[in-house]
Amino acid sequence: MATDVDETQRDALAERLFGAALGAYELMTVHLGDRLGYYRALAERGQLTSAELAEATGTDERYTREWLEQQAVAGILGVDDVAADAAERRYGLPAGHAEVLVERDSLAHLTPMARYGVSFAQALPAIEEAFRSGGGVAWEDFGALGREAQGDVNRPLFTSLLGSEWLPAIPDVHERLLADPPARVADVACGAGWSSIAIARAYPKASVDGLDLDEESVALASRNVAESDVAGRVTVQVRDAGDPELAGSYQLVTVFEALHDMSRPVEVLRSLRGLLAEDGAAIVMDERVADAFTAPGDEIERIMYTYSVLCCLPVGRSEQPSAATGTVMRTDTLRRYAAEAGFAEVEVLPIEHETFRFYRLHP
Numbered sequence: 001m002a003t004d005v006d007e008t009q010r011d012a013l014a015e016r017l018f019g020a021a022l023g024a025y026e027l028m029t030v031h032l033g034d035r036l037g038y039y040r041a042l043a044e045r046g047q048l049t050s051a052e053l054a055e056a057t058g059t060d061e062r063y064t065r066e067w068l069e070q071q072a073v074a075g076i077l078g079v080d081d082v083a084a085d086a087a088e089r090r091y092g093l094p095a096g097h098a099e100v101l102v103e104r105d106s107l108a109h110l111t112p113m114a115r116y117g118v119s120f121a122q123a124l125p126a127i128e129e130a131f132r133s134g135g136g137v138a139w140e141d142f143g144a145l146g147r148e149a150q151g152d153v154n155r156p157l158f159t160s161l162l163g164s165e166w167l168p169a170i171p172d173v174h175e176r177l178l179a180d181p182p183a184r185v186a187d188v189a190c191g192a193g194w195s196s197i198a199i200a201r202a203y204p205k206a207s208v209d210g211l212d213l214d215e216e217s218v219a220l221a222s223r224n225v226a227e228s229d230v231a232g233r234v235t236v237q238v239r240d241a242g243d244p245e246l247a248g249s250y251q252l253v254t255v256f257e258a259l260h261d262m263s264r265p266v267e268v269l270r271s272l273r274g275l276l277a278e279d280g281a282a283i284v285m286d287e288r289v290a291d292a293f294t295a296p297g298d299e300i301e302r303i304m305y306t307y308s309v310l311c312c313l314p315v316g317r318s319e320q321p322s323a324a325t326g327t328v329m330r331t332d333t334l335r336r337y338a339a340e341a342g343f344a345e346v347e348v349l350p351i352e353h354e355t356f357r358f359y360r361l362h363p
C-alpha cells in the first residue's frame with residue numbers, strides 16, 4: 001500500500017519528468033527554428049506573419065504558422081496581437097532572445113545544445129545496442145549534427161575567452177606565444193578548428209597545426225580556417241594523436257575537451273609529450289567535474305553524466321582496446337593517465353570557468 005512519503009516521491013518525480021519532457025520537446029522545436037532559418041529571418045527582418053516567414057525561408061506556410069504559435073505559447077517568440085486572425089498575427093524575437101538563438105559568437109548562444117540533443121537521439125538505437133554488446137558508437141555516427149554542435153558549442157568560448165583570458169592566465173606560455181622566434185602550436189583533436197583559429201588570432205606571430213582523427217571534422221575545420229582571417233597561419237590535418245610516428249617540435253600543445261573521448265588517452269599523452277619543444281608546455285582542458293562521485297549531483301555533474309551515457313563513453317569504446325573513460329574524467333584519472341604517459345606532474349591551473357578545468361602537464 002502506498003504511503004504518504006511514497007506518494008510525495010511519486011508525484012515529485014512525475015512532475016519532474018513531465019517538465020523534462022516538455023523541455024526536451026520544446027528544445028526540438030528550437031532545433032527546427034535554427035535549422036530552417038526561422039530565427040535568423042526574424043532577427044534580420046523584425047516582426048513577420050506566418051506567410052512572410054514562410055516566404056523568407058522557403059518553407060510551408062501552414063507548418064510555419066503552427067511553429068510560430070507553438071513558439072509564442074512557449075514564450076520564446078513574442079506576438080503583437082494575440083486576438084488577431086491567425087494569418088494576420090505578427091511574431092518577433094524579444095530583444096534578449098536573439099543573442100541566445102542566432103548570435104553564434106555570443107557566450108549566451110544555446111541552439112547548438114539543441115542540435116547536440118537531436119544528434120544523441122539519432123544515435124540512440126546504436127547506443128542501446130552498445131549497452132547490450134559492450135561495443136561502441138563512432139563519433140562519425142553522430143553525424144554532421146554532432147560535429148557541428150560540438151564545434152558551435154565551444155566556438156564562443158574559444159573566440160571570446162581562449163586568447164584573451166585563458167592563455168594570458170598562464171604567463172610564461174602567453175609570453176612565449178608573443179615572442180620570437182615565432183612559436184608553433186599543436187592543437188590536438190581540434191574538431192571544427194575554432195580553438196586553432198582563436199590561438200592564431202590572439203598571437204599574430206604563432207602558427208597552429210590542428211589535427212584530428214575524424215575526416216569530416218577536419219573538412220569542417222578546413223572550411224572554417226579558409227574563411228577566417230588567419231588562414232595563412234593555421235593548418236589542419238587528419239591524424240591520430242596516438243600515432244607514435246607523430247613528429248614535431250612545439251612550444252604549446254593543447255587538447256581541448258577531447259581527452260576523455262579518446263580510446264587510448266595514455267598513448268595520446270605519450271605522443272603529445274614527444275611533440276614538446278624544450279620550452280614547450282602541454283595544456284589539457286576538460287570537464288570541471290567533482291573530485292569524487294557524489295549523488296545526487298549538481299547540474300554540471302548531471303549534464304556531464306548525460307553526455308557520457310549518450311555520447312562520450314560509447315565514442316571512447318568505439319575502438320578497442322579502450323580506456324573507457326567517459327565524460328566524467330576526474331582529476332585523479334587524468335593524473336594517472338599523465339603519469340603512465342611519463343609526465344612528472346599535473347598542475348591544476350587557476351583558471352576559473354563554470355564547466356571547464358585547465359591542467360598543465362609538466363614533462
Ligand SMILES: C[S@@+](CC[C@H](N)C(=O)[O-])C[C@H]1O[C@@H](n2cnc3c(N)ncnc32)[C@H](O)[C@@H]1O
Pocket residue numbers: 139150151154188189190191192195211212213214217239240241242255256257258261262263268
Ligand atoms: C568532443 S570533440 C572536441 C573537439 C574540439 N577540441 C572542441 O573543443 O570542440 C573530441 C574530438 O577528439 C577527436 N579525437 C578523438 N580521438 C582522437 C585521436 N586519437 N587523435 C586525434 N583526434 C581524436 C575526435 O575526432 C573529436 O573531433
